[in-house]
Amino acid sequence: MNKEWEMVIGLEVHVELSTKSKIFCSCTTEFGGEPNTHCCPVCMGMPGTLPVLNKKVLESAISAGLALNCEIEREPRFDRKNYFYPDLPKAYQISQLYKPIAHDGYVEILVNDNVKKIRIHEMHMEEDAGKLIHSDFDNETYPDYNRCGVPLLEIVSEPDFRSAEEVSAYLDKIRALFTYLEISDCKMQEGSMRADVNLSVRRKGEKTLGTRTEMKNINSIKAIERAIENEADRQVDLLLSGERVVQETRHWNDDKRFSYAMRSKENAQDYRYFPEPDIPPMIVTDEMVGDIRNNLPEFMEAKKERFMKQYGLSEYDAGLLVLNKKQAEFFEVVVSEGVEAKAIANWLIGYFSRSLRENNLEFEDLDISPVELSKLITYVEEGKVNRKEGLEILDNIIKGCGPEDVEKYIKDNDLFVSTDNSELEAEIDNVLSNNQKVVDEYKSGKEKVIGFLVGQVMKNGKGKFNPSNVKTIMEKKLKGEV
Amino acid sequence: MIKELTAVEIGKKIKAKELSAIELVEELNNLRLQNDSIVNAYTNFDIEKIRENAAAVQKKIDCGELNSVLAGVPIGIKDNICTEGELTTCASKILKGFTPPFDATSVKKLKQAGMIVAGKLNMDEFAMGSTSETSCYGAVKNPWNTNKVPGGSSGGAAAAVAAGEAVCTLGSDTGGSIRQPASYCGVTGFKPTYGMVSRYGLIAYASSLDQIGPVARDVRDCAAIMDVISGIDGKDSTSRNYSSSTSFLDSLTGNVEGKVIGVPEECFGDGVDADVKQSIEEMIKEIEKIGAKVKTIHLPFIRYAVPTYYIIATAEASSNLSRFDGVKYGFRSDNASSIDDLIIHSRSEGFGQEVRKRILLGTFVLSSGYYDAYYNKALKMKQMIVDGFEKAYKECDVIICPTAPMTAPEIGSSLEDKMKMYLSDIFTVSANLAGLPGLSVPCGFDKNNMPIGAQILGAAGEDRSVLNMGYAYQKISDYHTRRPGGIR
Numbered sequence: 017m018n019k020e021w022e023m024v025i026g027l028e029v030h031v032e033l034s035t036k037s038k039i040f041c042s043c044t045t046e047f048g049g050e051p052n053t054h055c056c057p058v059c060m061g062m063p064g065t066l067p068v069l070n071k072k073v074l075e076s077a078i079s080a081g082l083a084l085n086c087e088i089e090r091e092p093r094f095d096r097k098n099y100f101y102p103d104l105p106k107a108y109q110i111s112q113l114y115k116p117i118a119h120d121g122y123v124e125i126l127v128n129d130n131v132k133k134i135r136i137h138e139m140h141m142e143e144d145a146g147k148l149i150h151s152d153f154d155n156e157t158y159p160d161y162n163r164c165g166v167p168l169l170e171i172v173s174e175p176d177f178r179s180a181e182e183v184s185a186y187l188d189k190i191r192a193l194f195t196y197l198e199i200s201d202c203k204m205q206e207g208s209m210r211a212d213v214n215l216s217v218r219r220k221g222e223k224t225l226g227t228r229t230e231m232k233n234i235n236s237i238k239a240i241e242r243a244i245e246n247e248a249d250r251q252v253d254l255l256l257s258g259e260r261v262v263q264e265t266r267h268w269n270d271d272k273r274f275s276y277a278m279r280s281k282e283n284a285q286d287y288r289y290f291p292e293p294d295i296p297p298m299i300v301t302d303e304m305v306g307d308i309r310n311n312l313p314e315f316m317e318a319k320k321e322r323f324m325k326q327y328g329l330s331e332y333d334a335g336l337l338v339l340n341k342k343q344a345e346f347f348e349v350v351v352s353e354g355v356e357a358k359a360i361a362n363w364l365i366g367y368f369s370r371s372l373r374e375n376n377l378e379f380e381d382l383d384i385s386p387v388e389l390s391k392l393i394t395y396v397e398e399g400k401v402n403r404k405e406g407l408e409i410l411d412n413i414i415k416g417c418g419p420e421d422v423e424k425y426i427k428d429n430d431l432f433v434s435t436d437n438s439e440l441e442a443e444i445d446n447v448l449s450n451n452q453k454v455v456d457e458y459k460s461g462k463e464k465v466i467g468f469l470v471g472q473v474m475k476n477g478k479g480k481f482n483p484s485n486v487k488t489i490m491e492k493k494l495k496g497e498v
Numbered sequence: 499m500i501k502e503l504t505a506v507e508i509g510k511k512i513k514a515k516e517l518s519a520i521e522l523v524e525e526l527n528n529l530r531l532q533n534d535s536i537v538n539a540y541t542n543f544d545i546e547k548i549r550e551n552a553a554a555v556q557k558k559i560d561c562g563e564l565n566s567v568l569a570g571v572p573i574g575i576k577d578n579i580c581t582e583g584e585l586t587t588c589a590s591k592i593l594k595g596f597t598p599p600f601d602a603t604s605v606k607k608l609k610q611a612g613m614i615v616a617g618k619l620n621m622d623e624f625a626m627g628s629t630s631e632t633s634c635y636g637a638v639k640n641p642w643n644t645n646k647v648p649g650g651s652s653g654g655a656a657a658a659v660a661a662g663e664a665v666c667t668l669g670s671d672t673g674g675s676i677r678q679p680a681s682y683c684g685v686t687g688f689k690p691t692y693g694m695v696s697r698y699g700l701i702a703y704a705s706s707l708d709q710i711g712p713v714a715r716d717v718r719d720c721a722a723i724m725d726v727i728s729g730i731d732g733k734d735s736t737s738r739n740y741s742s743s744t745s746f747l748d749s750l751t752g753n754v755e756g757k758v759i760g761v762p763e764e765c766f767g768d769g770v771d772a773d774v775k776q777s778i779e780e781m782i783k784e785i786e787k788i789g790a791k792v793k794t795i796h797l798p799f800i801r802y803a804v805p806t807y808y809i810i811a812t813a814e815a816s817s818n819l820s821r822f823d824g825v826k827y828g829f830r831s832d833n834a835s836s837i838d839d840l841i842i843h844s845r846s847e848g849f850g851q852e853v854r855k856r857i858l859l860g861t862f863v864l865s866s867g868y869y870d871a872y873y874n875k876a877l878k879m880k881q882m883i884v885d886g887f888e889k890a891y892k893e894c895d896v897i898i899c900p901t902a903p904m905t906a907p908e909i910g911s912s913l914e915d916k917m918k919m920y921l922s923d924i925f926t927v928s929a930n931l932a933g934l935p936g937l938s939v940p941c942g943f944d945k946n947n948m949p950i951g952a953q954i955l956g957a958a959g960e961d962r963s964v965l966n967m968g969y970a971y972q973k974i975s976d977y978h979t980r981r982p983g984g985i986r
Contacts, residue, residue: 057600061821063588063701064580064598066734098817098864100841107820157837159825288864290873293706293814295735 018256023248024225025177025215029190031169031200032144032208033076038165039143040067040110045167047206051149051160059143059165061106066294069094073167074117074298076199077141078308080169081118083193083315084136090300092117094141094292099285102159103146111170113289115297116140123193125185134186135174142168169200175214175225180241187211187237192316196341201380204235211240216261217251226251227261231268231275243268247275319344327357336365343368343379346386353390359397360390367407371414384413388422395426405431405479431479437489440473440481444490447472458494466490500525501662501981505571505719506747508665512559512570519552519559519570519614522665526572526616530663533985538638539648539658541577542585543617548572551614558612567722567747569612574664576655577618578625579710580699581605584615588701589633590623592848593828602699603734604668604710604727611726619667620654623850624819625675625703627651628919629912632852637909640683642948642982646906649679655713656683661985666714666723670700672707673807674901674926677938680713681901681951684940686978687713688720688965691958692933693738695724696731702818704811705736707930716978717939717968721746724961740959749962750969755789757967760894762797765925770903777942777950778900785898785971793894799886800928802879804920807927809863809876816860822848880931887932891957896967899925901938901951925953935961939968940977949977 017023038045041058058065074092081088093115096108121136146161171190177183191202191209202209210233216226231247234240246268251261266275314322316338323334323344338344343364350360372379392413396406409425412418419425426432447469448455457465466487473486491497500508500522511517527545534540552572558564575581578588580598582605587593605615623632630638630653638653640646641661648657652669656679659667669676671689680687688711695710702708712723724746730739742749759782766775786792824830824844831843849857863872890897902922912919929936934955941952952971956964972978 057598060826062598062827063593063596063821064586064600064602064699066698066736068733068735096817098820100820100823100838102823102825102837105821105826107823108817286866288817288861288866288869290813290817290864290869293704293736294702 017245017248018252020219021217021248021252022178022220023215023217023244024175024228025183025213025244026175027171027173027177027183027186028212028214029171029173029187030210030212031171031190031194031202033073033167033169034198034200034208035070035072035076035167037070039070039073039141039167040165043165047208049162051158051162054162055164060161061164067110069295069298070167073141074300075308076167076197077117077139077169078300078305079197079312080194080199081121081139082305082309082312083197084118084121084123084139084171086118086121086136086139088300088305089115089117089119091115091297092300093297094295095289096292097287097289099287101145102157103148105146105159105161105164109142109145110292110295111142112140114291117300123186123189125182125189127179127181127185132182134176134182137172137174139169139171142170144168180244183213183244184237184241187240192339196313196315198341204237207235210235213240213244213247215244215247215251217248217255226255227263229261229263230265232265234268234270236270239268239270242270242273243275246273250275313341327351327361329357329361333358333361333365337361340379346379346384349386350390350393353387355390355393356397359393363393363410367410368414371411375415377414382414383416388420389413391422395432399482400433401426401431402433402479402482429479433480433482433485440477440486440489443473443476443481444486444493447476448490448493455494466494500665501529503665504715505568505666506722508571509568509722513565517570519556519572520549522570523548523552523572523614523616526663526665529661530617533641533661533663536639536644536985537641537657537661537663538636539620539654539661539663540574541587541589541618541620541633541635541654544584547584548614548616555612555614564612566611566726568726570614572614572616572665573608573723574617574619574655574658574667575605575615576652576667576669577621578670578701578703579605579668580701581615581618585618586701587634588624589621589635590849590853591634591829592822592844596828598699600699602710603696603731605699607727608668613726616664619652619658619664619669622651622653622852624701624815624853625651625670625672626815626852626856628674628678628922629907629909630654630657630679631909631913632850634850639909640906640948641985642684643906643946644985645908646948647682647909647912649682649902649906651675651679652687652713653679656680656685656687659683659685659713659715660982662981666712666719668710668723668727669713670703670708670710671930671936672703672709672811673923673930676711676713677901677926677936677951677953678923680938681940681953682906682949684949684951684977684980684982685713686716686720686940686968686972687711687938688724689929689936690724690728690961691740691935692930693736694740694935694961695727696729696734696737698731698733702814704814705818706814707807707811709930717937717965717972718747718750720937721750721965721969724965740961742962744962746962746965750966752966752970752973753789754785754967754970757790757896757963758894759785759790759792759967760795760890760897761792762795762800762890762897762899764797764800765899769921770900771905771944773942773944774900774902774904774950778898778952781941781952781971781975782898784974785967788970788974790967795890795893795897797886797890797928799879799883800924803883803928803931804924806876806879806883807923807931808859808920809872810880810931812856812860813864813873813876814860816857816864819849819853819857824848883928884932887928887934887957895956895960896964897955898967899953899955901925901953905944905946905948905950929955932958934958935964937964937968939971940980941971941975942977
């Protein structure tokens with residue numbers, strides 16, 4: 017971006033709450049499902065039905081508000097936002113305008129080693145809409161109301177961002193806070209976290225804000241970064257060439273890396289907000305807020321600091337471990353089983369994440385007994401089981417087909433490294449006598465070939481032998497020392 | 499025979515095996531066939547289904563499984579209250595063919611008590627009107643004089659009871675829609691405290707004002723129905739528990755000694771028919787004779803009630819009725835080539851004129867730039883009316899005034915002078931704005947032999963006192979037992 021200019025960005029982030037049931041009825045919030053199977057007369061807005069607030073949504077919203085350092089509204093209310101669209105069966109969305117559940121908060125983000133405060137204007141609860149499915153087969157559009165009534169939080173920031181990096185740091189931060197609260201899985205790809213970017217540009221040093229555009233529903237952080245860079249450049253180019261920025265909603269096409277205007281905000285809809293008469297104002301008591309505050313989890317930064325202090329981990333290791341709350345908790349359980357912290361940290365950061373990636377899984381998908389895993393790690397780290405075999409077992413565990421009883425499995429498959437050297441020596445002798453040609457090569461000075469011989473022993477031993485032990489004894493034998 | 503009996507009396511006869519639910523619905527059907535081609539009280543009457551239900555209920559009664567007061571008694575339901583698997587159209591073309599997949603909570607309770615849902619009742623389209631002339635099924639006629647309107651919007655409910663085509667009915671009241679037609683038709687109608695009866699399944703007109711209530715032959719019937727339909731409902735967050743140790747029916751003692759009747763001076767001024775004034779004044783004198791005290795009070799805010807009502811009600815209606823867009827159910831216009839077109843044409847063709855007018859008015863008062871001038875101001879006024887009544891009830895137990903300033907007008911005359919129609923709601927709307935209970939009881943006839951109704955209003959939750967005052971009056975009067983002669 018042109019160095020004389022700066023971008024000014026405000027974000028509206030929508031987060032789907034992972035409550036079991038919807039915000040105003042008892043239908044499941046589960047993602048997917050055949051169209052129109054996760055709905056009832058209430059979430060389909062049939063005439064005569066009434067909404068009844070799911071208390072869990074209010075609790076989640078309060079905990080989110082506290083995590084975002086907000087003031088919690090004590091008499092929050094719902095309002096109706098009226099607009100016609102076939103995916104909105106009541107033709108109004110129950111949302112909050114006049115008395116949102118939380119307001120005037122902030123989060124701190126870390127960009128280029130500087131801490132920056134991003135102010136939160138307000139955060140409110142609302143219901144999601146359904147979606148329209150266009151069928152090319154018969155050229156008709158069909159509504160799917162499964163998503164109608166899935167609870168959402170919308171977090172509206174102040175226009176405090178000055179770069180794409182700040183925006184992605186903020187989104188990471190919100191995801192970290194909300195996944196730590198276990199109120200949302202914040203998956204942008206599945207749409208459980210969505211961001212609308214309001215962006216304007218101005219010459220550095222200017223105080224007034226330029227005309228902004230809005231980009232809606234971009235579905236990955238990388239794409240948001242690209243969209244921001246592109247839009248900021250587009251606006252600067254426009255202004256430099258004497259044109260003006262039009263206030264409008266633009267759609268970002270991430271494949272083609274360009275945006276186009278969707279609708280002009282100048283003839284913006286009038287949503288005719290008014291207080292939702294079907295839901296009386298809620299009462300949020302001090303006790304309620306106090307209880308929720310007392311039960312807030314240890315958040316990412318605090319956990320990272322503690323891991324460094326308590327377990328002597330490097331900032332890098334601790335930082336990676338706490339990225340995922342489940343992983344961090346698992347780490348501590350395994351440590352409590354007596355495994356050395358650094359060892360389990362290496363396993364989680366290294367082997368685990370590789371295996372998860374290869375198998376296209378998430379840590380949350382795993383169903384692993386920390387006790388069994390502790391045994392496995394201990395055996396490998398103490399040399400009782402070879403790393404190769406250990407990691408094969410781990411891979412199977414991660415895939416969900418691992419042994420229930422690690423010790424029994426290792427025993428049954430004879431995978432414990434043999435402590436009986438006579439067995440090893442016999443196997444070495446066997447390999448040496450069957451590979452006279454290679455032995456001769458070794459003796460003629462091509463010492464590298466020992467790798468092949470060790471490999472043969474290891475192969476025949478099926479994990480029973482320790483490779484360095486094999487090498488030591490074999491070297492001695494080849495040199496005639498024993 | 500059933501024409502002369504009240505619901506409670508019929509219930510007793512059923513229990514005593516002197517009557518069966520099966521006979522009852524046949525007799526009712528005959529009365530309907532005799533009169534309804536003229537009265538037009540029903541929008542739908544599925545006799546086969548009703549016979550089936552009556553047989554099933556009678557069987558349960560015979561087995562002793564049902565012994566509630568009203569078990570076996572048929573009840574008509576206003577067409578804006580959802581009945582599972584049965585047409586529910588709000589008398590609007592836009593809900594043509596709509597059958598809800600669920601019962602309104604009140605209907606569910608009626609069925610549980612062994613009452614037989616017998617027919618859906620005509621009304622002003624979406625309950626918007628005071629004359630029952632805006633129905634897509636045509637105007638309802640007043641059984642006392644079929645050139646006159648029955649009142650509205652629950653005109654079908656009141657006319658059916660008056661004509662003997664229904665024993666009792668459920669109506670809804672947003673600005674007087676139970677009380678005013680009850681008054682025009684010479685029957686008894688009760689609008690409970692807001693929240694006393696679940697609104698779940700009542701197709702909303704104005705959510706903060708709507709309330710379901712009974713229209714019946716006397717106060718005892720209303721009380722017996724209240725015993726069935728009242729109570730907090732997990733499906734309606736605005737419902738409340740006004741618990742009491744005595745049932746509505748048992749609380750009718752007829753004893754009003756020492757009770758103070760507030761008579762608001764504002765309700766007896768110009769614009770109120772002389773006959774109406776006189777009947778109410780005589781009624782008050784009669785009640786005074788049995789021990790009640792009378793006190794003149796002031797309700798200065800009442801002149802703001804109608805504009806306040808029309809702003810709030812239309813604002814909420816504009817939003818509540820937005821869901822009727824031709825996409826999901828009911829009427830869909832054929833004249834559409836895009837989704838915007840589909841919505842615009844379906845609504846323009848599907849809603850009647852009065853409904854379209856109120857939607858436009860409501861849309862206007864909520865639109866940006868006007869919200870504070872209209873809607874917000876109306877909300878403030880609503881609070882002042884709540885406070886004003888609270889103050890008034892420090893001086894009296896109940897308030898008695900005319901239900902409407904005049905008796906039923908000629909059919910067609912209100913359509914020519916809408917302002918006059920709106921203003922005729924003046925005595926009823928403030929009870930909705932303040933959420934208070936209101937009862938209309940017959941108290942006389944004008945010079946043209948059209949019924950006059952008196953309204954008894956009480957403080958929030960004081961529904962039993964209101965009903966008891968009405969009961970006390972009905973014990974010493976017989977206007978509520980009079981029925982129109984032959985219907986022509």
